[in-house]
Amino acid sequence: MGSARPGTHVRVFERLRRLAFTALTLCVACNGDLLGSGSSADVAGAPGLTSGAGAASGGAGTTPGGDTPPDCANTEVGKSPLRRLTREQYDNSIRDLLAIEGHPSLALAADEKLAVFFSNSISPVSRLSVEQYRDSAEELAAAAVEAQLATLTGCSGAEQTAACAERFVQSFGRRAFRRPLSAEETARYRGLFDANATRGFSVAIRVVLQTLLQSPNFVYHLELAPARAGEGVTLLSGYEVASRLSFALWNTLPDSDLLDAAGAGLLDTKDGLRAQAERLLESDRAKDALASFHVQWLGLDALLDTNKDAQLFPQFTGQLKAAMRDETVSFADFVIRRGDGRLQTLLSAPFTVASATADLLKLYGATGSVAADGTVQLDPSQRAGLLTQGAFLSAHSHPNQTSPVHRGLAVRKNLLCTDLPDPPANVNNNPPAPDANATTRQRFEQHRTDPTCAGCHQLLDPIGVGFENYDAIGGYRSAENGLPIDANGELLNAGNASGTFSGAVELAKKLASSPEVRACVQKQWFRFSLGRFEGAEDACTLQRLAADFEASDFDVKALLLSLVTSDAFRYRKVEP
């Protein structure tokens, strides 16, 4: 799930987050009296994590807002609204169906976004969207038929008959719809072929193809397996769970092996499902999904469209940006699928991947020699996993300066799954202009000293200043304007993660082993792979996830395997 390529809609979100939380002159939305009885106390009305229920990863009470442990004797899952393919899923599906590369989805309307992940699950199609699907399908079908009619259909020369066309409808349709066509459906498409047959085989195939690509069966993640009478949940059909599995772990539609497994009933059991999930994770094709997740999770969608002050950061070229994005996704893929898989490693490892470019390594001051295990050592006093990589640090900075507020916000929202109220109206959101005689920390002092600002900003800036040793493109610095950098920070109202720290490496390690971050990561993967938020009825799934994650010493692969074999993944709530 995710957007094919950052577009203006994504920049809007990125920019909103950036600009809503820079310097404030008034701050009345947060209670000014938040520092009550200690850093991990629950202060009424205070944004941030409450310690205990809702924050801990294991144990009772993972129901959001609830205190009683879930029953888990009966299967209960939250509702799954009908959703359409995202742009990324559309592009990847087209790539696999037609061997056409590129981003045809850019001609489609933008995706809906729920928190950090794209998912078209709430609003219906626009009238325009239906025409856009049509235009895209016509163009793709024409190109495919022109370039590869024989390979596509398996019918060449004398075999270009109606019977061959019907076989094409069934085999291609099965892949495009992620399930076999019914007899009625096959007849319908065969009828379409016949109606156009006098125009020639290739035209008739084109018309059939363009229809398949506009079909609701292609465009929607349709889940129709009916429930037995009186039951509130239904087990997804093998094909339906295959589709969920493939989009979750490969970010595209199922390959024929997975469809065959579904057809043979192998996905109807947890063991069978798990076996296929393991196959998918073993394959390099899993990198697409891991990349999509990490880009969205870390707020990197807009990175490729971000620009920096050309005089201050001339090295921040298109290539460097691409290299940064590449590094983060390759690193995540390496750790999860070939390394120890652990969240701790993702968030605190002092190495990067062999594919890191020379420019990027120069930014890190690294030699670039690749160790036997495929890693490139970085300075452990400077680099610790995802949060100290160029991508994260650049995405959450301004063009000409860093941003303690945005970096703090990214940690709070994306890693701790908490949120803050809006800044009040009538505040000047502009970051204070860079000052040749002060550090960034000093320029943002007002957030700390002004009681009307401090209420909210103490939850952001003290995290963000921990990153001050990294400039606006992630290069390490020990001084700013000749003045020493003070990167001492504090996590407030962060449950068990609360406390002081010095510098981003220590912060990363703190977060890497925090129960709150683990719980949040579980939720983010849930949201990404199911395209919806978790609800109260998903409590049992979340509890199981937490237990499995912990039992594996927080191995993301284990989390994913637990997720795709969970009730929330295998069952659907039946809605009236």
Added chain:
Amino acid sequence: MKALPRPPQKARLSRRALLSGLGVSTPLSPFLPLLEAQGQEAQPLRLILWFTPHGTVYDNWKPSGGETDFTLGPILKPLEPYRAKLNVLDGLRIQADGVGAPHTKGPPLLWTASPLNDDMTFTRADGSGGMYYGWNSGPSLDQVIIDELGPNTPYESLEFGVRSGGSHPGSRMIYTGPEAPLAPETNPWAAFKRLIGDIGKTGDQLEQLRTERRSVLDVLDGELASLQGKLGSADQKKIDAHLAAVREIEMRLQNSNIACQGPVLGTEVDANQSSNTPVVMDAMIALMASSLSCGLSNFASMQYRVGENDGGYLYDWLGISDLEHHLMTHEADTNLTAKAELTKIYTWYAEMFGKFLGKLDAVPEGSGTMLDNSLVVWGSELGKGNSHSFEKMPFVVAGGAAGKLKTGRYLQFDGVEHNRLLVSLAQLMGVADMQKFGATDTKTGNLTGFL
């Protein structure tokens, strides 16, 4: 659907009712003669809604002088040629209580006058005082009027935009109902192909394309209809909307006999590239005007950028090279450099608006021009950028609704809610008995002094 204060249902079936209210298995053909029978003598009025982000610089926007002897300020100066056909409305406010940040709820509030849903659609956080908000809760004015009047045009409405963001309330202003945004066309070259391109084809080619598309739509129609009864009601609504859209396209194929002199668009450029904005705007304005003059629809909208945040690039074509628009709006009123640069931006907005008016005014129609038979309403999601104020919303209404509206006026109001304007517009467009509009409407009637 949340109940709107609405006038009693008319006896005549609206197009929308035909498409959506009668169940998916109803064949279309019996109703075609009914639609074709709606002969049109006089040109129906047009309503065009026009959006630019972040309000304005009030001092430089407001005219000086009295109701009819006013002088346009620097920002609205480009509209001088249409002075006699304008109403400048000063002092309207938007009732903006409810969830959502100002920039987020502003675009939906502008034309729906209804708050965002107080739900957790767009965010989820644990035990925090986070910003919960959902989609819009009501339809926009244009869609309500369309519903009432049931126009017989190939397109019910046409949405156009320039870099209009994603699928999110802060980036969408036209809604057919709750949680039902309409996405705008943002690429004028693609839109040209879609709207007008086929018109250039020869009779045979065109007929073949139509036959082909009809056979495709027939299959899609069947597939969507066959989902009936297999989905929960919330999901079914999405399929219904999809099916309604397919049927609208089908109807268009059956009925269209449009002869359209399309506009000449320049060479295609990347419509997402901010530096191409002036070229894209020009093309979009030309296309919009052509679509209206060809009668493709009598309802259109232009959404320039997004209410959420007009940032991420510079207005370099205006010589502004240091600060983004949104950031600039947050400078203090005393920052005269920012004020001057913002004024440049808003003046450019007026130039674009004026360009569109010029295109309408250049086409003779009836005893006047297309502009005379239209209402072109320019608004924004906020009044003032730095305070996020919903007071003194800058509204301009161009066109005289075929003589039903007095023009050439500068009207000042003392904090009157804009629901009154929306009601007035609906009445002018022919919904005679509308008295209230939007869930925020606590009063009734139209805007005193305007009608």
